[in-house]
Amino acid sequence: MxxxxxxxxxxxxxxxxxxxxxxxxxxxxxxxxxxxxxxxxxxxxxxxxxxxxxxxxxxxxxxxxxxxxxxxxxxxxxxxxxxxxxxxxxxxxxxxxxxxxxxxxxxxxxxxxxxxxxxxxxxxxxxxxxxxxxxxxxxxxxxxxVDIHPAAQIGRGVMLDHATDITIGETAIVGDNCSLLHGVTLGGTGKEVGDRHPKIGKGVLLSVGAKVLGNITIGDEAKVAAGSVVLKDVHARCTVAGVPAKPVGQQPCCEPARNMDQSIPDDTTA
Known part of the structure; x- marks a missing residue:
């Protein structure tokens, strides 16, 4: 039809x-x-x-x-x-x-x-x-x-904003309704084989230059601040920032990928 x-x-x-x-x-x-x-x-x-x-x-x-x-x-x-x-x-x-x-x-x-x-x-x-x-x-x-391995799994409603230098590895997963800004890397941590790339939940915001490395999980509606290097799991609706990235607070509102809110919460929680 x-x-x-x-x-x-x-x-x-x-x-x-x-x-x-x-x-x-x-x-x-x-x-x-x-x-x-x-x-x-x-x-x-x-x-x-x-x-x-x-x-x-x-x-x-x-x-x-x-x-x-x-x-x-x-x-x-x-x-x-x-x-x-x-x-x-x-x-x-x-x-x-x-x-x-x-x-x-x-x-x-x-x-x-x-x-x-x-x-x-x-x-x-x-x-x-x-x-x-x-x-x-x-x-x-x-x-x-933009370099995305064809075996990666990416949901729908995804935005690659500006997109230059985005890299997504072979075993990476990106959930629905995520936003990835330029310079984001979803990569491995060395020469290991098998399942070695990040698993990104739904509605996650990965800001400019964020590097998420290894077979780790970023929970739904989490936020990774600009320039951060994430080497450990991130809980849902948590904001992380820094090198290496650490929690800096819970989200003041939901759906950071939709709102494109890249601010860091004032109320820090470890």
Missing amino acids: QDNPDIGAAPPVWTRLRFEARAAAADEPTMASYIDAAILSHDTICRALAFHMAEKLAGPEMGAQQVRHVVANAYDLNPDLVEAAEADMQAVLERDPACRGLLQPFLFFKGFLALQTYRVANHLWRQGRETLAFHFQSRASELFG
Whole structure:
């Protein structure tokens, strides 16, 4: 079934994206041709995403048509990928004060595009197509400055804000509705093998330059302050800061990833 907005059957994200695309094409004629090619000429958001991602990810190894076929096939086989993309766009719109609509993350925000590239790579990884999955990981790293292993597990409604230098390792898990700012690393602590990367709960805020290392757990709605190095488990709704990071208090409010509140509580508790 097609989600054509002209017959009233489209989900809200696709309807709004097309509306914004029409307005942007009228306001900026120099971009009108690409906006039409990337969005307005398609009947579904999955086809639009496949086209735009292919234009971004194409290179000497794989042309745009090949990439587009791979991405479109992934979306056809796994509709959850499209639902996750919609949730990711909504997350950016809700949390980033610089974002004026859905068109910006869709066309321009490299955090969103890197995350969608990872989602396709993860789908390929689960199909056993590891070489192609690694290719997509490599392209995302080259183009967007974001290095996410295709075997990592990332929930939906996630925002990679600015995104440069975000690194997420092979056995890392990131829950739904998290926000990761630039310079975040979810890494190991050495040459150990097996399950060696962090497990991030739901609604967690990882601020600028936070380094979370080892097979540790960050509880739901916790907050890691900018520049912190986390080497031990963090309780749910706790704020940690420092090198090495230590608890500096409970959250004064819930959902730090949604609120993007990076302040440190005054009332410290160890």
